[in-house]
Amino acid sequence: GDSVTQMEGPVTLSEEAFLTINCTYTATGYPSLFWYVQYPGEGLQLLLKATKADDKGSNKGFEATYRKETTSFHLEKGSVQVSDSAVYFCALRGTGGFKTIFGAGTRLFVKA
Amino acid sequence: DGGITQSPKYLFRKEGQNVTLSCEQNLNHDAMYWYRQDPGQGLRLIYYSQIVNDFQKGDIAEGYSVSREKKESFPLTVTSAQKNPTAFYLCASRFLNEKLFFGSGTQLSVL
Numbered sequence: 001g002d003s004v005t006q007m008e009g010p011v012t013l014s015e016e017a018f019l020t021i022n023c024t025y026t027a028t029g030y031p032s033l034f035w036y037v038q039y040p041g042e043g044l045q046l047l048l049k050a051t052k053a054d055d056k057g058s059n060k061g062f063e064a065t066y067r068k069e070t071t072s073f074h075l076e077k078g079s080v081q082v083s084d085s086a087v088y089f090c091a092l093r094g095t096g097g098f099k100t101i102f103g104a105g106t107r108l109f110v111k112a
Numbered sequence: 113d114g115g116i117t118q119s120p121k122y123l124f125r126k127e128g129q130n131v132t133l134s135c136e137q138n139l140n141h142d143a144m145y146w147y148r149q150d151p152g153q154g155l156r157l158i159y160y161s162q163i164v165n166d167f168q169k170g171d172i173a174e175g176y177s178v179s180r181e182k183k184e185s186f187p188l189t190v191t192s193a194q195k196n197p198t199a200f201y202l203c204a205s206r207f208l209n210e211k212l213f214f215g216s217g218t219q220l221s222v223l
Contacts, residue, residue: 043116043202043214044155045161089154093209098143098162100212104154109149 002027006090006103013080014111019074021066021106022092031092033057033066033073038087047075047088072106080110114139118203118215124191124223125197133188133218134137136201142207144186148172149200149217158201161186190220 007022025033036044048057049097053068062077073090090103116137125131137144137199143162147155163182175194180186190197200219204212 017117032209036183036212041217043118043204043216044212045214049211098160099157100145100146102155 002031002092002094002101004029004090004092004101004103006088006106008104009087010109011106012109012111015082016079017018017106017110018073018085019077019080021088021090021108023073023074023103025071025076025092027071027094029090030068031094031097033064034086034091034093035062035064035073035075036091038089040086044089050097055105080108082110082112084108085110086104115201116203116205116213116215118201118218119133120218121216123218123220126223128192130189130191131220133190133201133203133220135186135188137184137186137205138214139205139207139212143205144162145182145204145206145212146170146176146186147187147204148159148201149202155202157190162194170184172192 003026005024023028034049035047037047038044048059050057050066056065064073087105087107089105093100119134145160146158156172158176159178161167162188166182177189203215206212
């Protein structure tokens, strides 16, 4: 079945450092790919998405490119801030599917 | 403002007790979902509903039950058959192929 694998955390960075969180997926067809973010004690919010190969999703300085050849959707940000500290989830939804499959989440700590 | 409201924020269950978690949305979304979140394990799907009066089991439905009598409401009951209910429970809704909208969650603990 469909699955998502993302790098284990926690990831600890200093402010203004470069961020990469790796995400790879297994799915048939052409799934839609998502990154969600969860701040402490809250639900998840959509950060960005991509619906077809080579699409780049971007929001708030974060970017991810849908790479079908490597089945990856890595999250990047050029300069992180303390306020980016949160848990990040990679997710997919299959073509015409009703279920969204989530990775285990990666916790990011950013130090001032 | 439109959104999803989960209540209560914290809930405690005694041995052998059933408890019900509330989820209400005013987004006019057809699809609603319940996820369970355990530390380090991401989100696992418990139940989902595509339309009123219809719902399907997710990956970990045992020990849980749901109903969908109204479009805006999708309550989850954690029954006494669920032997390890301590977790953070998240309700979500979706319109067509758009993103999931999440509530702020309910933390369930066992006394």
